[in-house]
Amino acid sequence: MGNRTFSIGGVHPHDNKISRECRIETLPIAPTVYISVAQHIGAPAKPVVAPGDKVKVGQVVAEPGGFVSAFIHSSVSGTVKSVAPRADLAGNPQLCIEIAVDGNEWAEGIDTSDTLVKDIPADNKAIIEKIRLGGVVGLGGATFPTHVKLSPPPGSKCERVIINGCECEPYLTSDFRTLLEKGEQVVIGAAILRQVMGNVPCTIAIEENKPEAIAHIKEVIAKLGYEGIEVMTMKMMYPQGGEKQLIDAVMHRQVGSGALPISVGAVVQNVATALAVYEAVQKNKPVIDNSVTVTGACFPHQANLLVRVGTPLRYILDYLGGLPDNAAKVISGGPMMGKAVANLDAATVKGTGALLILTEEETRRAPETNCIRCGKCADACPMGLEPFLLNKLAKANDVEALEANAAQDCIECGCCLYSCPAHIPLLDNIRMGKGAVMGVLRARAAAARAAAEAKK
Amino acid sequence: MTNIIIWTIATITVLGLVLALVLYLVAKKFKVEEDPRIDDVEKAMPGANCGGCGFAGCRAFAEAAVKAPNLDNNYCPVGGNDVMAKVAAILGYEVKAKAPQVAVVRCNGSCESRPKVNDYDGAASCKVKAALYSGDTGCSYGCLGCGDCVAACQFGALSMDPATGLPVVDEEKCTACGACAKACPKGVIELRPKGPRGMREFVSCINKDKGAVAKKACASACIGCGICFKTCTHGAIVFENNVAYIDPAKCKLCRECEAMCPTGAIHGVNFPKPLDKEAVKARIADRKKKAAEAAAAAKEPSKKEEQ
Numbered sequence: 001m002g003n004r005t006f007s008i009g010g011v012h013p014h015d016n017k018i019s020r021e022c023r024i025e026t027l028p029i030a031p032t033v034y035i036s037v038a039q040h041i042g043a044p045a046k047p048v049v050a051p052g053d054k055v056k057v058g059q060v061v062a063e064p065g066g067f068v069s070a071f072i073h074s075s076v077s078g079t080v081k082s083v084a085p086r087a088d089l090a091g092n093p094q095l096c097i098e099i100a101v102d103g104n105e106w107a108e109g110i111d112t113s114d115t116l117v118k119d120i121p122a123d124n125k126a127i128i129e130k131i132r133l134g135g136v137v138g139l140g141g142a143t144f145p146t147h148v149k150l151s152p153p154p155g156s157k158c159e160r161v162i163i164n165g166c167e168c169e170p171y172l173t174s175d176f177r178t179l180l181e182k183g184e185q186v187v188i189g190a191a192i193l194r195q196v197m198g199n200v201p202c203t204i205a206i207e208e209n210k211p212e213a214i215a216h217i218k219e220v221i222a223k224l225g226y227e228g229i230e231v232m233t234m235k236m237m238y239p240q241g242g243e244k245q246l247i248d249a250v251m252h253r254q255v256g257s258g259a260l261p262i263s264v265g266a267v268v269q270n271v272a273t274a275l276a277v278y279e280a281v282q283k284n285k286p287v288i289d290n291s292v293t294v295t296g297a298c299f300p301h302q303a304n305l306l307v308r309v310g311t312p313l314r315y316i317l318d319y320l321g322g323l324p325d326n327a328a329k330v331i332s333g334g335p336m337m338g339k340a341v342a343n344l345d346a347a348t349v350k351g352t353g354a355l356l357i358l359t360e361e362e363t364r365r366a367p368e369t370n371c372i373r374c375g376k377c378a379d380a381c382p383m384g385l386e387p388f389l390l391n392k393l394a395k396a397n398d399v400e401a402l403e404a405n406a407a408q409d410c411i412e413c414g415c416c417l418y419s420c421p422a423h424i425p426l427l428d429n430i431r432m433g434k435g436a437v438m439g440v441l442r443a444r445a446a447a448a449r450a451a452a453e454a455k456k
Numbered sequence: 457m458t459n460i461i462i463w464t465i466a467t468i469t470v471l472g473l474v475l476a477l478v479l480y481l482v483a484k485k486f487k488v489e490e491d492p493r494i495d496d497v498e499k500a501m502p503g504a505n506c507g508g509c510g511f512a513g514c515r516a517f518a519e520a521a522v523k524a525p526n527l528d529n530n531y532c533p534v535g536g537n538d539v540m541a542k543v544a545a546i547l548g549y550e551v552k553a554k555a556p557q558v559a560v561v562r563c564n565g566s567c568e569s570r571p572k573v574n575d576y577d578g579a580a581s582c583k584v585k586a587a588l589y590s591g592d593t594g595c596s597y598g599c600l601g602c603g604d605c606v607a608a609c610q611f612g613a614l615s616m617d618p619a620t621g622l623p624v625v626d627e628e629k630c631t632a633c634g635a636c637a638k639a640c641p642k643g644v645i646e647l648r649p650k651g652p653r654g655m656r657e658f659v660s661c662i663n664k665d666k667g668a669v670a671k672k673a674c675a676s677a678c679i680g681c682g683i684c685f686k687t688c689t690h691g692a693i694v695f696e697n698n699v700a701y702i703d704p705a706k707c708k709l710c711r712e713c714e715a716m717c718p719t720g721a722i723h724g725v726n727f728p729k730p731l732d733k734e735a736v737k738a739r740i741a742d743r744k745k746k747a748a749e750a751a752a753a754a755k756e757p758s759k760k761e762e763q
Contacts, residue, residue: 087590090590328575340574340589343590363577364577365578425578425579429584431584432583432587435587
């Protein structure tokens with residue numbers, strides 16, 4: 001029997017893991033960092049520092065702006081220069097805390113040593129509080145606050161914690177290197193997550209193109225003597241790292257439209273998040289840095305870097321020798337789901353996992369032609385949608401029909417666009433349609449809440 | 457053979473007559489009483505079914521107009537005052553004449569003044585582009601140039617100017633239905649009163665960035681310097697969020713703000729003569745000098761009193 005994967009759709013682009021042999025290297029701290037207050041899904045955080053304030057590494061600079069929100073910490077020590085809007089990766093103004101770096105002084109209580117802390121605190125509530133105070137968010141890219149995910153609504157029961165080490169996006173290698181170099185910490189992080197969810201079994205899912213990581217993690221689990229944590233080798237398939245796809249692959253359960261993974265008893269966390277949980281709980285270290293893969297076929301200095309949050313992209317690229325002349329596009333994230341960077345002066349955020357540099361030939365889109373009704377997009381869609389239809393509906397702005405055809409279920413993985421022989425910008429249009437449907441759904445939910453409150 | 461033909465004709469004729477009778481009786485019995493004025497109003501409408509009035513089409517507008525107690529909230533921008541006068545005559549209402557409007561593109565960032573900082577390669581739609589990122593120039597407020605407004609216009613009044621990359625409004629064809637303004641994700645297009653003989657003055661920029669940022673992105677941006685605000689003697693300039701806006705109701709078309717604007721973000725159109733900036737500046741300087749003299753003269757006697 002072959003390795004498992006999810007049941008519908010998916011594509012298999014060449015994996016291009018060029019930087020897989022590069023050890024994680026610590027990037028020198030930039031002279032100035034820009035820490036955005038909107039680094040997570042949910043309400044933006046509220047700054048609690050003012051220009052002129054001295055801050056230390058790990059000190060809180062912004063507090064959660066709501067329940068679904070997260071703490072933000074200073075990633076450097078120095079002086080706050082300004083709290084003002086600054087263009088983000090997409091070029092849109094976003095409130096940023098500018099800090100001029102001075103030395104590398106850490107806030108008190110943070111364990112910066114390399115010693116492995118194996119003893120997990122017994123109090124689950126205290127653990128979740130530490131995760132919340134550490135500003136831990138889903139570092140796989142979605143940046144959903146982790147403490148919210150670990151506090152399931154009453155009535156739902158978690159049956160399995162899945163640690164997502166698929167890294168199914170081509171080019172990316174930061175999770176792979178993390179598994180190899182910080183395997184112990186990741187496994188302890190997984191053990192913490194599993195304990196918090198009620199000592200449920202835990203699966204660390206790794207794709208078959210990373211045999212070293214699979215062997216290493218198995219070894220680490222045996223060495224630490226953990227029961228209930230297993231490694232599952234997954235068949236290579238994109239987008240296996242998608243939450244719903246991974247649950248399907250590991251547990252053979254399908255999450256319904258609009259439902260959360262907890263509805264089928266699953267909690268999925270990324271490898272980098274498990275590491276962040278370890279650091280927050282065992283070392284008191286908040287999320288102030290993350291591993292970033294810097295890669296591209298045209299880029300001579302492949303690297304996996306440990307980057308402080310808020311480092312300007314230009315500083316990272318300059319450290320590696322600058323952009324090559326034939327570079328045409330820098331993508332934040334992988335080639336499938338990543339977003340093209342409009343502004344290299346923008347700074348990294350917690351969810352920045354990679355910088356991918358592509359040339360004109362690699363990235364230029366072919367001209368759009370007519371749909372030939374081949375149905376490849378529908379075959380490729382891992383959510384079982386009909387992208388050709390959604391594309392038409394989105395263009396006509398028919399929100400009702402979009403909702404009826406589940407445009408809100410689109411995970412924006414780009415499989416449809418990747419498989420379209422007519423080069424139709426399916427995802428571009430569907431994303432727009434999805435946005436319109438989500439707006440309607442949110443308005444409806446708000447109206448329902450208001451009605452429920454009026455009844456009381 | 458002949459028999460069959462005769463029989464066929466006879467049967468079909470009888471059948472036709474019987475069904476016609478049934479239809480006639482049913483139509484009589486289930487007749488929907490409709491206000492005949494709806495038809496009259498619809499006939500008076502331009503028939504473009506553009507939706508500019510806010511209703512689904514001319515028929516829907518007619519139904520709403522007939523039901524409504526007055527015509528205050530129903531106005532056909534395409535037909536304008538002529539059509540509304542006809543509608544009012546049919547319905548026996550009074551109609552307040554509205555100043556005719558026209559779509560105005562409030563972005564000045566041509567290819568020359570607003571250089572591209574990146575290359576957009578996605579779907580050719582402003583809506584899609586706006587959802588993805590701030591746009592291919594340094595300005596995150598201005599025209600995205602994919603022509604959603606041109607596609608939305610049913611009257612062929614909009615076209616993209618390849619030289620500037622901005623949409624151009626054909627004033628003759630524009631009916632001020634507002635479809636372009638709704639289609640623009642950046643809100644660049646505004647419906648403004650046409651003004652006397654088409655003359656109007658407007659700030660052709662909506663960039664809310666601070667001056668230095670705006671100027672870096674676009675040479676002809678409104679940099680929020682406030683000179684126009686200080687110059688205007690009619691209180692027509694609303695100045696907030698680092699951008700100026702000319703209130704058409706208060707503007708007296710003196711063109712002083714236009715002459716003083718350091719970036720040329722203020723546009724005056726359809727004026728008979730081109731703007732003589734120096735003459736206007738001299739006029740303003742003269743006025744200020746006189747005001748200063750008057751103020752000094754007013755102060756002096758008071759000083760003497762103090763002494």
